Amino acid sequence: MVNLRELRYSLIDVIMQTDDTKKLRHAYNKLTQGDLVNPEHGQSTRDKPRTIDLKHQVDLQIIRSQQNISPLSFDEIAKMNQNEEWDQSLEELLASID
Numbered sequence: 001m002v003n004l005r006e007l008r009y010s011l012i013d014v015i016m017q018t019d020d021t022k023k024l025r026h027a028y029n030k031l032t033q034g035d036l037v038n039p040e041h042g043q044s045t046r047d048k049p050r051t052i053d054l055k056h057q058v059d060l061q062i063i064r065s066q067q068n069i070s071p072l073s074f075d076e077i078a079k080m081n082q083n084e085e086w087d088q089s090l091e092e093l094l095a096s097i098d
Contacts, residue, residue, distance in 0.1 A: 015027070
């Protein structure tokens with residue numbers, strides 16, 4: 001699978017090797033006019049918002065509620081890790097942090 005960076009460089013190479021003005025104009029229009037469809041969402045790139053609203057003086061509780069997540073309790077974490085084997089003692093782990 002080609003990553004985004006490789007795809008961009010490949011596209012630049014193809015553009016630089018193209019001598020047909022008509023093809024280049026067509027490709028430019030497709031890329032700049034939002035006619036391309038986002039394959040992940042099946043919608044035009046033109047539908048995406050280009051700006052975001054910045055909020056001032058946002059409350060931490062509001063942010064947490066909008067993220068729709070809840071913190072894990074110690075008991076939940078202990079339950080998830082009860083079968084884990086540790087290669088080092090707690091003292092060794094704490095010493096490695098220093």
